[in-house]
Amino acid sequence: MNNNNNLCSDESVSTNKKKRVIIKELVQGQEAATKLKLLLKNPFGSEGSLSSQELMANILRSFSETISIITSEISGQNGSPVAGAGNASNETKKRSQKGGRGCYNRSSTVVVHCFTRQTLLCVRDLDYWVWKEEALCVRTKSSQAWSILSNTTGDNYAWRKYGQKEILNSEFPRSYFRCSYKYDQDCGATKQVQRDEENPEMYRITYIGLHTCNASADSVDWESFLLNCEASETIEEKQYPKEETPSDVTDPTLVSLNMESHNNDAECMDMDFGVDSLQFCPHFPFAPSHHCP
DNA sequence: CTAATTTGACCCTA
């Protein structure tokens, strides 16, 4: 009885919190859109004001955040971003009990999430992003997944590389990263990084799962990250550059900053992707939501 | 010495 009450209460608090986040994001998006409108009237802007590209990035971020929250609510993944991810320590125990490597928990492997085709549809009008029309299927555990093209592998998160694979018919290997706090804080976020075939200077980065760790980037960090962006880094030839920690990220020349030619975001959002769990706007360079405690 | 990366093996899905 008490447990039920507590559950209802927790659920109510969680729902209210999400509503506040949604409202906040929409208000921020609205403010950014208003500024953009004024900026279009006065292209030179005032000193200290954000550029149209930065404002556009803010607007997209707000939409992405809001859509992510709403869609995760609808799909019933509320509050537990990655099925199985929260059991990292338990899985470790299971593994050690079994005593073998690569022992998968069948019950936690539920969804094969294919999303490249959807991304292709969404960005097909962009000269800047040219996606190969090959199937990219990511084996996930009921997690959200989204993909970006960027000239840097760094972001505001700390990652630990745990694998690298040669990919069939692909010139470049794919690297696998997990959140550095996977075991400390049961964070199940992972990402895959691979040089783009057609633009070898760019990295195709696929984020899988949401961060549940306390080390996640908030919007303020993201904005400073965006505003402090510098020129492109030199890409190492032999290996991917080592992952930057949150303190030494210097080059976020973001994909969203190259979106001038894309003026059809509404179409992007309204598209019927045919994938129930699709929960992202692929234009946005970072994870659409990091709902950390 | 500790932490991070590399890399071959193992396992799962299509």
Next chain:
DNA sequence: TAGGGTCAAATTAG
């Protein structure tokens, strides 16, 4: 059975 994702021992870096 092939291809890709993950593990963990070995190696390297700080």
